[in-house]
Amino acid sequence: MERSVDIASLIDDERVSRLQIAITAMLAALMVTEGFDMQAMAFAAPQIIKEWGVSRAAMGPVLSASLLGYLVGALTLAAAGDRLGRKKIIVSGTLIFALFTLATAYAPSLSALLVLRFVAGLGLGGSIPTGVAFVSEYMPTRLRATTVGILYAVYALGGGLGGFLVAWTIPKFGWPSVFYIGGGLPLVIGLVLALKLPESVRFLVLKGRDPDRVLKTVRALRPERNFAAPILFVVAEEKRERASVAALFSEKRAVMTSLLWLAFIASFLGHHFLTAWLPTLLSDGGLSISAAVSGGALYQMGGTVGSLVFGRPIDRWGKIVIAGVYLAAMPFIAPLGSISSVAFLVASAFLAGVFVVGGQVGIIALAGSLYPTAVRSTGTGWAMGIGRIGSITGPIIGGLLLEAGYSRATLFMLTTIPLFCCALALIALMLHTRRGETALQATTSPA
Numbered sequence: 422m423e424r425s426v427d428i429a430s431l432i433d434d435e436r437v438s439r440l441q442i443a444i445t446a447m448l449a450a451l452m453v454t455e456g457f458d459m460q461a462m463a464f465a466a467p468q469i470i471k472e473w474g475v476s477r478a479a480m481g482p483v484l485s486a487s488l489l490g491y492l493v494g495a496l497t498l499a500a501a502g503d504r505l506g507r508k509k510i511i512v513s514g515t516l517i518f519a520l521f522t523l524a525t526a527y528a529p530s531l532s533a534l535l536v537l538r539f540v541a542g543l544g545l546g547g548s549i550p551t552g553v554a555f556v557s558e559y560m561p562t563r564l565r566a567t568t569v570g571i572l573y574a575v576y577a578l579g580g581g582l583g584g585f586l587v588a589w590t591i592p593k594f595g596w597p598s599v600f601y602i603g604g605g606l607p608l609v610i611g612l613v614l615a616l617k618l619p620e621s622v623r624f625l626v627l628k629g630r631d632p633d634r635v636l637k638t639v640r641a642l643r644p645e646r647n648f649a650a651p652i653l654f655v656v657a658e659e660k661r662e663r664a665s666v667a668a669l670f671s672e673k674r675a676v677m678t679s680l681l682w683l684a685f686i687a688s689f690l691g692h693h694f695l696t697a698w699l700p701t702l703l704s705d706g707g708l709s710i711s712a713a714v715s716g717g718a719l720y721q722m723g724g725t726v727g728s729l730v731f732g733r734p735i736d737r738w739g740k741i742v743i744a745g746v747y748l749a750a751m752p753f754i755a756p757l758g759s760i761s762s763v764a765f766l767v768a769s770a771f772l773a774g775v776f777v778v779g780g781q782v783g784i785i786a787l788a789g790s791l792y793p794t795a796v797r798s799t800g801t802g803w804a805m806g807i808g809r810i811g812s813i814t815g816p817i818i819g820g821l822l823l824e825a826g827y828s829r830a831t832l833f834m835l836t837t838i839p840l841f842c843c844a845l846a847l848i849a850l851m852l853h854t855r856r857g858e859t860a861l862q863a864t865t866s867p868a
Contacts, residue, residue: 425652425653425654425655426639426648426652426653426654426655427654427655427656428622428623428626428639428654428655428656429623429656431639431642431643432558432559432560432561432623432642433561433562433563434561435561435643437560437561437564438641438642438643438644439644440559440619440638440641440642441559441560441642443617444555444556444559444618444619445556445559445560445568445571445572447613447614447617447618448552448555448556448572449571449572449575450575450610450613451511451515451548451552451607451610451611451614452549452552452572452573452575452576452579453575453576453578453579453606454519454579454603454606454607454610455515455518455545455548455549455576455579455607456575456576456577456578456579456580456583456721457579457580457582457583457602457603457606458487458518458522458541458545458603458604458607459487459545459580459696460580460583460584460696460717460721461522461525461583461599461600461603462483462484462486462487462534462538462697463484463696463697463698463699463700463717464583464584464587464591464599464700464714464717465587465591465596465599465600466480466483466484466697466700466701467700467701467704467713467714468591468595468596469534469596470701472596473531475531476824477701477820477823477824478820478821478823478824479531480531480820481816481817481819481820481821482535482817483531483534483535483538484697484816484817484820485697485812485813485814485815485816485817486534486535486536486538486539486542487538487539487541487542487545488542488693488809488812488813488816489539489542489809489813490538490539490540490541490542490543490544490545490546491542491543491545491546491549491805491806491809491812492542492546492806492807492809492810492812492813493542493543493546493806494514494542494543494544494545494546494547494806495546495547495549495550495802495803495805495806495809496546496802496803496806496807497546497547498510498513498514498543498544498546498547498548498551498802499546499547499550499551499554499798499799499801499802499803499805499806500666500798500799500802500803501547502547502551502554502798502799502802503624503795503796503797503798503799506620506621506624506625507551507552507554507555507558507620507621507624507798508555508614508618508619508620508621510547510548510551510798511547511548511551511552511555511614511618512548512611512614512615512618513544513547513548514543514544514545514546514547514548514549514551515544515548515607515610515611515614516544516608516611516612517540517541517543517544517547518541518542518543518544518545518548518607519544519604519605519606519607519608519611520604520608521537521538521540521541521544521604522537522541522600522603522604522607523600523601523604523605523608524537524604525537525538525541525600525603525604526597526598526599526600526601526604527597546802546805546806546809549805550798550801550802550804550805550806551798551801551802552572553569553572553785553786553788553789553801553805554621554789554797554798554801554802555621555798556568556569556572556789557569557786557789557790557797557801558621558622558623558624558797559621559622559623562790563736564736565736565786565789565790566732566733566735566736566782566783566786566787566790567732567733567735567736568732569732569782569785569786569789570728570729570731570732570733570735570779570782570786571728571729571732572728573724573728573778573781573782573785574724574725574726574728574729574782575725576724576728577721577722577723577724577725577727577728577774577778578721578722578725580696580718580721580724582718582722583602583603583718584714584715584717584718584721585715585718586602587599587602587714588714588715588718590602591714619638619641620634620638622635622638622639622642622654623656625638626654626655626656627656627795632654635654636648636652636654639654666799666803668795668796668799669792669796669799669800669803674792676853677791677850677853677854678800678804680846680847680849680850680853681784681787681788681791681804681846681850682803682804682807682808683842683843683846684784684843684846684847684850685784685788685804685805685807685808685811686807686808686810686811686839687811687839687840687842687843687846688747688777688780688781688784688808688811688839688840688843689781689808689809689810689811689812689815690810690811690812690814690815690839691754691777691811691815691836691837691838691839691840691843692777692778692781692812692815693811693812693813693815693816694815694816694818694819694832694836695720695754695773695777695836696717696720696721697815697816697819698816698819698820698823698832699716699717699720699757699770700713700714700716700717701713702758702829702832703716703717703766705829716766716767716770717770719767719770719771719774720770720771720773720774721774721778722771722774723770723771723772723773723774723775723776723778724774724775724777724778724779724781725774725778726774726775726779727746727774727775727776727777727778727779727780727782728778728779728782730775730779731743731746731779731780731782731783732782732786735782735783735786735787739787739851740783740787740847740848740850740851740854741847741848741851742783743780743783743784743787743847744843744844744845744847744848744851745844746776746779746780746783747776747777747780747840747841747843747844747847748840748841748844749776750773750775750776750777750780750837750840751837751840751841753769753772753773753776754769754773754777754833754836754837754840755833755834755837756769756833757769757770757773757829757833758828758829758830758831758832758833758834759829759830759833777840780840780843784804784843784847785801785805788800788801788804788805789801811839819832822835
């Protein structure tokens, strides 16, 4: 007789296997290059402004172009991952951003820079959210935030180490060197992923596709088990839903989705203002370009630490930890524009990265765990895509405020406001979730 095996229990109830570790390692390698690429224009901007004689307001849209592309990619390519499969979107998105990042090195004008960065952002918007959903499906529930934390630790590491690297390459080889590095490495990794990365086994089972491929993947996932035919693999805890944006607001998910989106917008606005303008603001404050870029890199390095430190507490205690992390970031960001001591400035930039990026790891892991398999890529992609509204407006608003004459001290003080709003949205989401769980227990308990 055919026996039934639940994929969810194979993942959640057993130890982490070599295949799961290999998948995490492959996605981590990708995230290093994507972390660098997301910061690439911020690293190159001070030198481009000097060489081309353009204003900071004119550079603002270029800094936001890849973020706008990311938004479009997350809302289209990432959502397609729920229909076409995770691997196709991860690989195709990686190759798109790699090729168009390489092309950016040859851009002759600001308009060309804007177009190339937009298309590169399309690829990022497909590959990053889909990669988060993919890893969430291969890792046990008890380790999802920890694993996403590892991915974003190396993501921030890519931005941080990349900053130190280009602080050396820009004076020697010019700003195009940023994009040679940012495009060449992901091109190689994308080809490796095309050959080695398996498809999500949860996705294949839920879609009822390619049983031989499912069996091969499960045997690699649990080589110590005997999975002899006839056997039926299922995802028992979930029903089959149509992958659509409407599904994010059905099944009583409307309030949950709305609060999650609000948290993403607020968090990304604050983070990407700092990412885009921190090197330039430090340069305006009297630091050399190399020192200013290194200051921005320290912010990213702080994010690496925060990603590792907060993953496990978030797995254990959830949303309240994420909210607390965002609140803890505010005292380190507010004084950045008025600190005169280089040592204190470096320490504050580093600690701001610890808490801001650490908090982002939390909400990204949250997005990957709130939704069921059928709509996980759509839910994660739309949350991260909608969050790019904040990412896009942050650099643009910063450029306009700088041109209007606002001081550096005022700008850094204003940056704490969206982070406070993010914490409030997460607290509201926590209370809403608890009310939903209480209502469910009341309806299912015996009279």
